[in-house]
Amino acid sequence: MSTRTYNTIIIGSGPAGLTASIYAARANLKPLCIEGFSAGGLIPGGQLMFTTDVENFPGFPEKVGGSDLMQRMRDQAERQGTEFVTADVTKVDLSKRPFKVWTDEPEPYLAQTIIIATGARANYLGLESEDKLKNRGVSACAVCDGALYRGQDVAVVGGGDTAMEEATYLAGVVGSVTLIHRRDEFRASKTMQVRVLANPKIKVLYSHVVVEVLDVAKGEVTGVRVKDLKTGETRVLPVKAMFAALGHTPNTDLFRGQVELHDNGYMKTKPGTTQTNIPGVFAAGDVQDWTYRQAITAAGTGCMAALESERFLAAEGAH
Numbered sequence: 262m263s264t265r266t267y268n269t270i271i272i273g274s275g276p277a278g279l280t281a282s283i284y285a286a287r288a289n290l291k292p293l294c295i296e297g298f299s300a301g302g303l304i305p306g307g308q309l310m311f312t313t314d315v316e317n318f319p320g321f322p323e324k325v326g327g328s329d330l331m332q333r334m335r336d337q338a339e340r341q342g343t344e345f346v347t348a349d350v351t352k353v354d355l356s357k358r359p360f361k362v363w364t365d366e367p368e369p370y371l372a373q374t375i376i377i378a379t380g381a382r383a384n385y386l387g388l389e390s391e392d393k394l395k396n397r398g399v400s401a402c403a404v405c406d407g408a409l410y411r412g413q414d415v416a417v418v419g420g421g422d423t424a425m426e427e428a429t430y431l432a433g434v435v436g437s438v439t440l441i442h443r444r445d446e447f448r449a450s451k452t453m454q455v456r457v458l459a460n461p462k463i464k465v466l467y468s469h470v471v472v473e474v475l476d477v478a479k480g481e482v483t484g485v486r487v488k489d490l491k492t493g494e495t496r497v498l499p500v501k502a503m504f505a506a507l508g509h510t511p512n513t514d515l516f517r518g519q520v521e522l523h524d525n526g527y528m529k530t531k532p533g534t535t536q537t538n539i540p541g542v543f544a545a546g547d548v549q550d551w552t553y554r555q556a557i558t559a560a561g562t563g564c565m566a567a568l569e570s571e572r573f574l575a576a577e578g579a580h
């Protein structure tokens with residue numbers, strides 16, 4: 262239990278939260294990072310914990326495991342002086358300072374500034390077989406995992422911009438892509454659709470849904486069972502991976518009604534900064550970015566949030 266007031270509390274411990282922690286600690290803000298606890302809420306280490314190999318984070322030419330990378334960032338943040346609490350945030354009060362942040366304890370943590378780095382979670386179809394094969398061929402990130410299926414046949418599910426982007430990216434890496442969409446038209450922007458439809462390595466299956474991912478018994482993806490919604494027929498497409506491109510959901514529920522959100526639920530920040538509508542509350546990483554969604558960009562905005570937080574406190578003469 263703590264009633265201590267921190268200069269800065271960082272909520273979330275993905276690349277954004279941990280980079281913010283490193284910078285805030287180095288600025289001598291003595292930050293507290295509430296790193297999340299349960300897979301249902303925030304996950305310590307964030308989405309990268311579900312990624313096997315990370316091959317695009319600069320500085321790791323031999324690739325690095327997602328959880329290994331996050332552990333290194335966490336060690337670095339701790340060594341610089343960040344205090345960690347492993348708990349889910351249950352409630353916040355950002356109506357006045359010091360801001361209040363509750364976990365499962367009755368007393369809130371208090372903070373002069375807050376960095377929200379709660380990230381986003383990928384949407385999946387919700388099939389049991391899909392869940393069992395996550396990270397064994399079921400992925401929601403082509404840039405992260407596509408290279409594991411070099412030269413193989415894969416499926417992408419979805420019909421939005423992400424699906425187009427994932428399919429196009431994968432077509433440059435894998436043998437062939439089957440894009441499966443539940444309706445007979447895409448919601449994606451025309452330009453991105455045109456790119457997909459012109460790509461000879463991408464085949465589109467309209468009006469189809471995935472009803473099962475195979476093969477749970479083998480512990481790897483060997484195909485997807487699809488259903489043609491027009492005829493009701495099912496068949497198996499032999500693929501080595503299935504990429505869900507069904508959109509993401511930002512973890513902003515905790516802040517709804519307090520911090521201004523975009524219509525799509527992502528947190529609003531002033532362009533070129535990490536400032537939210539509340540002075541002293543900053544947002545970094547995927548919780549405010551639905552365009553890039555990369556570990557490196559999340560880390561970049563985490564750095565910005567810590568620097569802005571420090572400047573905010575310095576301008577008040579509080580630090």
Ligand code: NDP
Pocket residue numbers: 385386418419420421422423424426443444447448470506507508509551552
């Ligand atoms: P969207 O919500 O736009 O698309 C999700 C897609 O998944 C839809 O086609 C939807 O089908 C389908 N879907 C959802 N649930 C299911 C389900 N249970 N079964 C089958 N299909 C399902 O998400 P995106 O991630 O594509 O895009 C999010 C936002 O980010 C958009 O505003 C987009 O424009 C933007 N974006 C922009 C990019 C860019 O400009 N470079 C790149 C990526 C995203 P249906 O269409 O039938 O509803």
